[in-house]
Amino acid sequence: MPGRAILSPCETVSPECSKAFPGGKPVSTFHGNALAASPGLPLSRDGDPVFPEPWAAEAFALTVHLHERGIFTWADWAETLSREVHRPGRAVDGSDYYECWVAALSDLLVRCGVADEAAIATLSASWQRAAEATPHGRPIELANDPQSTAV
Numbered sequence: 001m002p003g004r005a006i007l008s009p010c011e012t013v014s015p016e017c018s019k020a021f022p023g024g025k026p027v028s029t030f031h032g033n034a035l036a037a038s039p040g041l042p043l044s045r046d047g048d049p050v051f052p053e054p055w056a057a058e059a060f061a062l063t064v065h066l067h068e069r070g071i072f073t074w075a076d077w078a079e080t081l082s083r084e085v086h087r088p089g090r091a092v093d094g095s096d097y098y099e100c101w102v103a104a105l106s107d108l109l110v111r112c113g114v115a116d117e118a119a120i121a122t123l124s125a126s127w128q129r130a131a132e133a134t135p136h137g138r139p140i141e142l143a144n145d146p147q148s149t150a151v
Contacts, residue, residue, distance in 0.1 A: 042097060056098035063105050072108050080104045 042050040051057040067074055081104040090096055109115040130145040142148060 042094070052098065056101070059098060059102050059105060063101070066105075066109075066114075071112055071114060077104070077108065080108050 044050050049057075049060060051060065063077065066072065067077060081101065084090075084100040084104040084107070085094075085097065087100075090100060106115075106117075106120050109120070110117055126142055126145045126148065127140070129147060130142050131140045133146050134140045134144045
């Protein structure tokens with residue numbers, strides 16, 4: 001099927017998010033070929049993923065880690081990412097690819113019961129405020145959010 005990742009022969013495909021829902025099936029260790037076949041993944045000439053910013057690499061690593069932990073199948077991921085990449089209004093040139101990646105990951109986390117939309121929105125807003133309040137060249141930390149109640 002176009003837009004779907006190539007699965008490892010040993011990967012168990014489950015229509016459910018395997019850990020969050022009863023009856024979900026465990027997923028075997030991730031196979032690198034599936035990653036390289038992710039819909040629209042920017043690759044170097046050597047076939048390695050290319051990240052425009054550090055946060056994109058972190059989102060990428062988090063997605064792979066959650067998959068390896070069995071939170072969702074790679075088929076579920078590829079389908080969700082493909083749907084997001086092809087959503088009306090997305091950049092034709094792919095410049096918003098990693099924004100699509102984060103939106104797809106957020107969607108999967110909600111569907112799998114790992115997080116809820118309100119928590120994701122609250123945390124996202126907090127990170128944005130922290131980024132805006134952080135002096136240039138300094139690490140962005142949630143503690144920099146002026147509305148943070150953390151001490």
